[in-house]
Amino acid sequence: MLVVEAKLKNGTPEQYHRLDEAIRTSQFVRNSCVRYWMDNKGTTRNDLQKLCAVLANNKETPWVNKLNSQARQSAADRAWQSINRFYQNCHAKILGKKGFPRFKKHSRSVEYKLTGYKLSDDRRKIKFTDGFKAGEFDLWCNQKTLVYYSEQQIKRVRVVRRADGYYCQFLIDVERQEYHKPTGQITGIDLGLKEFYTDAQGNIVENPRYLRKSEKRLKKAQRRLSKKFRQGKKQSKNYHKQRVKVAKLNLKVSRQRKDKAIKDALALVQSNDLVVYEALKVRNLVKNRQLSKSISDASWYQFTEWFEFFAKIYRIVCVAVPPHFTSQD
Incomplete structure (x- = not known):
């Protein structure tokens, strides 16, 4: 489909x-x-x-x-x-x-x-x-x-x-099926927060931190929205205009994450014949109150979903391994 x-x-x-x-x-x-x-x-x-x-x-x-x-x-x-x-x-x-x-x-x-x-x-x-x-x-x-x-x-x-x-x-x-030109390359990737991931050859993909970069504007817009809210009363037109502005800022961050995940996943699939990656349980990791925002901003789950999708249509082998004895420990 x-x-x-x-x-x-x-x-x-x-x-x-x-x-x-x-x-x-x-x-x-x-x-x-x-x-x-x-x-x-x-x-x-x-x-x-x-x-x-x-x-x-x-x-x-x-x-x-x-x-x-x-x-x-x-x-x-x-x-x-x-x-x-x-x-x-x-x-x-x-x-x-x-x-x-x-x-x-x-x-x-x-x-x-x-x-x-x-x-x-x-x-x-x-x-x-x-x-x-x-x-x-x-x-x-x-x-x-x-x-x-x-x-x-x-x-x-x-x-x-x-x-x-x-x-x-x-x-x-x-x-959908795409032709994959064999490269003879085999690699493994280590997902992280400081760098988005590091592969077995030492190549680093930086973590863009889109939410952190937009946080100042987002907080300012949310403060303005909060000041316009009237409890127990019908909200004004200015409130709804500001609500749309806040929603658009959040939508922009979401689209930036998706675009980054698609491009990184596609580049990884096209340049390798076999890729090994960590099967991280993001749902459990975000329970860490000190790191939850950074983990959500990294969008590991979205990246692995797109990676598995492209690996299927390009017909390359991807192997998910448990995160034990990796950098997560």
């Missing part, structure tokens, strides 16, 4: 408001499914799918019928995924919290399957055709990527709300 993302541009405020309504409706369906599972013992995935039709025909919730039927089913699938994950964690008897399904308060996406939208022939526009009638948007991305694939290969379309706008993600059914 391949995900292609495009920004939704040139829409009116009313159109974006209708996208918000679709997102909130999807959240309502998902939360209703979780509540139904809590109240009815032995609920199955099929029961949640049937509940979608009940909600759509309910006179007390007429807005649910505006959402595309397959989008309602996708919301029920999300609820079932969280329920199924909870069952698996209980069955595996993992230590700590088992991930009991909770209600979503701030959902940011709605997912369509095969209906509810229409792509233009040149892949430059998309029109949402469900009951909310959000209308047509321009797609701001590399259109050549979308034109290359047929509509039958596009299995799902997800609308995502972020701090800087709305995005459309296309899930494309295609197996």
Whole structure:
């Protein structure tokens, strides 16, 4: 599967408001499914799918019928995924919290399957055709990527709300394989905080510390946001403007980390035939109160996820070893 993302541009405020309504409706369906599972013992995935039709025909919730039927089913699938994950964690008897399904308060996406939208022939526009009638948007991305694939290969379309706008993600059914030119190189990497990682040949990749570099501006923006907050009252427009500024700063740090992780992982895969790395348990490491911020800023987990992804499509060998007797000790 391949995900292609495009920004939704040139829409009116009313159109974006209708996208918000679709997102909130999807959240309502998902939360209703979780509540139904809590109240009815032995609920199955099929029961949640049937509940979608009940909600759509309910006179007390007429807005649910505006959402595309397959989008309602996708919301029920999300609820079932969280329920199924909870069952698996209980069955595996993992230590700590088992991930009991909770209600979503701030959902940011709605997912369509095969209906509810229409792509233009040149892949430059998309029109949402469900009951909310959000209308047509321009797609701001590399259109050549979308034109290359047929509509039958596009299995799902997800609308995502972020701090800087709305995005459309296309899930494309295609197996990605890249040619890897053999280099004869074998290496191991040691992840760290002072340097991001050091390989067996002594090459060092510096830790950029994106959060630390943006922390001064972020703290200043958060202080301004805190001063504008009025407890127990409706928040002003200036408060919401400042809230968006803080969200954009956090989004920038997140994107910087992702970009760095992708570039480092791809370079490591393309230059080696076999790579050995530490299988760090980041979830346990961040419990250290003195180092948790630095560990989160390093984004080790994100780097290893992208590294394993690229190793699979470039068909090279990657070996995860326990961190015992390494620099972690």
